[in-house]
Amino acid sequence: xxxxxxxxxxxxxxGDHAVFLAANTRALAACVLCVxxxxxxxxxxxxxxxxAGRWRPALTGVGTLGVAMLVFxxxxxxxxxxxxxxxxxxxxxxxEALHDGPPCATEGQPHCTFxxxxxxxxxxxxxxxxxxxxxxxxxxxEHVTRLVYIPAPGAEPVNxxxxxxxxxxxxxAFTLRAGDTTFAQLKAYDNxxxxxxEFGSKLRT
Numbered sequence: 001x002x003x004x005x006x007x008x009x010x011x012x013x014x015g016d017h018a019v020f021l022a023a024n025t026r027a028l029a030a031c032v033l034c035v036x037x038x039x040x041x042x043x044x045x046x047x048x049x050x051x052a053g054r055w056r057p058a059l060t061g062v063g064t065l066g067v068a069m070l071v072f073x074x075x076x077x078x079x080x081x082x083x084x085x086x087x088x089x090x091x092x093x094x095x096e097a098l099h100d101g102p103p104c105a106t107e108g109q110p111h112c113t114f115x116x117x118x119x120x121x122x123x124x125x126x127x128x129x130x131x132x133x134x135x136x137x138x139x140x141x142e143h144v145t146r147l148v149y150i151p152a153p154g155a156e157p158v159n160x161x162x163x164x165x166x167x168x169x170x171x172x173a174f175t176l177r178a179g180d181t182t183f184a185q186l187k188a189y190d191n192x193x194x195x196x197x198e199f200g201s202k203l204r205t
Contacts (some may be wrong), residue, residue, distance in 0.1 A: 046092075071189055081194035082151040084133040090163030096137060097173035103165060115139060117171050122188055123147075125200040127181070134178050136186075136203065142170025144196060146189040153183060160186075 090097070097113065104112035116124050117139050125138020140147060140162055148157040162172040178184065181203035188196040 054155050055149075058123060082155070082179045085149070085151065085158055086132075086177040087149075087160050088160060088175035088177075090161045090173075092163075093137070093161065093173040093175040094165055096161040097139065097163075097165060097197070099180050103167050103171075115165065115168060117141060122196050123186070125186075125199075127200070127202055130177075134203075135175065135180050136178060137175040138173075139165075140172040140174060142172070142187065143190055144172065144188045145191040146193075147174060148187050148189075149178065150185040150187065150200075151178065151181075151183070152166075161205055 007107075100113040101111045102113065104114045107114045118124075122141050122144055123138065127134055127136045127137060129135075136149075144162065147160040147162060149160050150157045158176075159176060160174050160176050162174050165171045165173050181200075184200050184203040185198055186200040187198050190196055
């Protein structure tokens with residue numbers, strides 16, 4: 001059994017910077033070793049050359065490190081790791097979509113669920129925060145054969161299963177749980193593999 005450090009940090013809700021550090025521990029450790037090695041070499045050269053001005057390189061190094069840490073703290077880093085991503089199965093997505101009953105013929109009818117898929121819409125969804133992360137749930141038209149969620153630029157796309165809703169004209173339901181969606185994308189493709197559009201603007205607001 002193996003434990004992924006990035007997953008543990010993600011579930012602890014410590015933020016994107018913590019996930020970034022956990023996901024890049026080896027690279028950061030290598031950088032630290034390089035800096036330490038260069039510092040040792042510089043110190044030996046300074047001692048060999050004499051004591052004059054020996055504190056100036058040290059102060060410069062401390063100042064540079066401080067600036068780097070400040071930039072790291074202030075600039076948001078889009079993590080490519082999101083351990084909170086959980087796409088729902090098609091059957092579960094349909095069940096959640098029809099929470100008020102079978103599909104309504106028109107809006108406003110009692111004991112049924114209105115499906116807000118209007119002519120020309122490829123994707124329509126909503127998002128809200130829960131104890132387990134962001135829940136993204138909605139509907140896709142019959143022209144959408146593949147829906148992918150990308151948590152951040154450079155991250156691997158995650159396929160979002162689509163479930164056909166009975167008694168509708170080709171409407172599909174989907175549900176996805178994810179972490180921070182600040183940099184996320186939601187892309188829909190047709191049966192030829194062509195991109196229909198990118199619909200992640202709601203996630204990034």
